[in-house]
Amino acid sequence: MAFADTGPATASPAQRNWKAACLALALTAAFALPVRAENPSAQEAPKPAPIPIPTAQPLGVNIKILYVKENRSKELPLSLLDQPNPDDGIAGAKLGIADNNTTGRFLNQTFTMDVLEGDIDELIKGATEKLAGGDSFIIADVEPDSLLKLSDALAGKPAQIFNVGNPDDRLREEDCRPNVMHTAPTRTMLADALTQYLVWKRWPNWLLVVGPSPKDQLLADAYRRSAKKFGAKIVEERQFKIDTGNRRADGGYEQIQQQIPQFMQGAKDHDVVLVVDEDEVFADYFPYRTWVPRPIVGSAGLVPSSWHPALELWGGTQFQNRFKKLSGRIMRPIDYDAWVATRAVGEAASRKQTSDFKTLHDYMHSPNFDVAAFKGVATSFRAWNGQFRQPLLVSTPKHLVSVSPQQGFLHQFSVLDTLGIDKPETKCKAYTQ
């Protein structure tokens, strides 16, 4: 279980200066003291031994990955900047394939990817055929129920599915499947990442605004759970039911400018407005339009995510550049989640130097497996439900603000498990068998 540690995290600047002063004093004193014997390590360096240069090559193997994407009709997000790309997710997997091939070149391993798009029945049919041809690793960007359908259809076959499209906790818990791993973060992970930051910031009083979709209800539940877990308080809750209409109309702002302040009038005192709008259809109307001036967090303003197109930490710049070069656009969270899935397969293949499904599958599920995923620490899969364990970003639309877990949140095994549903709470049974 996670809990907040309230003690100081580092020595204060005053302490440091004082230490430095003491050291300087001690140093001055030391120079006045008698000379010590010559440093033993300053001896002559030994003569270098020759290195023989061989020419042998390892045996070649090919590993196939299948990407399935379900056709869905979704309401378009508000901002022109957020409009979906036809290759969302797919481009991330392609970069993963390219990275795997760069590595594979030295091990005589090649990676290829097939992409299938269609409705879920077509995808299941296609995946079953491809599976017979060796596409054992399947990245799935499909609806939650479709994911279950796909995994059940492939049950018992040598297939490993990676869920990149769904944050639903139930897919990792009561509805978990042994042949599915999840690189997309869950709603509870995302909520915990933001909550830890708000608690660290000492902004614990939230006004919760929840959208009308069933997904919004699930996300609101995740935030309620998170508030309880880390000691934040939802001072008031409001359901946002205004039909704001089409995302685009000439003009359009005049009415929003009236509607949002009115909706926000007379709220109890709060530190932040937590707007829950998973489909991004109204949250962006909130910043700068509230009744009292308060920051917006959640689905607009300060947002938790697995990836941000401006992240440059931990070698992120090179990663972003490679993506941009390959796809001609910026990297979105689903691209990252798909890249992680592809890289996990590549990492397993290069460590085990084989394309044997069972060997790779078992290794990815073992506690020895980890993959470097531009998050500064080793990332891996949770043994109890196959969820990708990773730090999450807390950012504004343009820049990173922080990375969770926050300093001071502790965990018995891995601080990364302070994000989301932890082992003692899991309802997943398929993984324990």
Next chain:
Amino acid sequence: MSRFAQPLPVFVAAAAMTSFGATAANAYTAYITNEKDNSLSVIDTDKLEVTKTVKIGQRPRGIVMSKDGKWVIVCTSDDNDVKVYDAKTLEFVKSLPSGPDPELLTLHPDGKRLYIANEDDNLVTVVDIETSKVLTEIPVGVEPEGMGMSPDGKVLVNTSETTNMAHFIDTENHKTFDNVLVDSRPRVAMFNSAQTQLWVSSEVGGTVAVINPADRKLITKINFEIPGVEKEAIQPVGIRITKDGKFAFIALGPANRVAVVDTATFKVLKYILVGQRVWQMYFTPDDKLLLTTNGASNDVTVIDVANQKAIKSIKVGRYPWGVVVSPD
């Protein structure tokens, strides 16, 4: 929390000062690149203080000196080149072509060939520092970083951060002749003087691999455990090995410590507390002092090598990254 343990050991270091070699050691000059400040800090290793700070190119990181000590050569990553400065006057001499986003570099013992890791292009670029010409480009793994030159100059080892390999490159024909998998995100490769060991640090894996260069087999893998420091914070980066080959010093990043390892038993003898997020290190030519760059605390820690103690912390610019010390 790891940081609770910090203040104390420094006093121990101060108390142990009596044994620090107080011979009027040669006053070497250390050069520190400050990544965030676009500057270079110059430290007098006798006075142990900053004598000069100058503005240089954008995002300076890896740094080496020419064999004769006349030039300081810096990867200015955001300028996509390598810049040469006069070591005495710190005046700009020239730019060297490097390929995009150069990060680390190493100079061949011939004093001419400079090997540069281009993080963005999966290449190692070889440049003649006299003629400023690109001699060749060597394809390596994803995000090349660490550059370890064998003391006889015959083999270059490059590490690639996402591919997780140490690539062994023949410096005669510039071809890769072997690739050794190591733990996640290898950052630095370092040969011992005898060329019997190659040390490779894995930042995300949290380990250091010791490889036999003769057959490229793993000799051992070193793990680190520091009471009170969470496992994730132990991120080995910089490696330096004393000339006599007896001790390896490993910078452990956000664990804020430098580990001292016995190279015969591979046991960690000690963890020396230094500044925050320690990455790169460099010995003075007499192996008496080891300077570390501590990115998050904007300082350099000076370690007394014989006594394996931190003796001073010197404030430099913001996010100090690379360090090199003049040959005389």
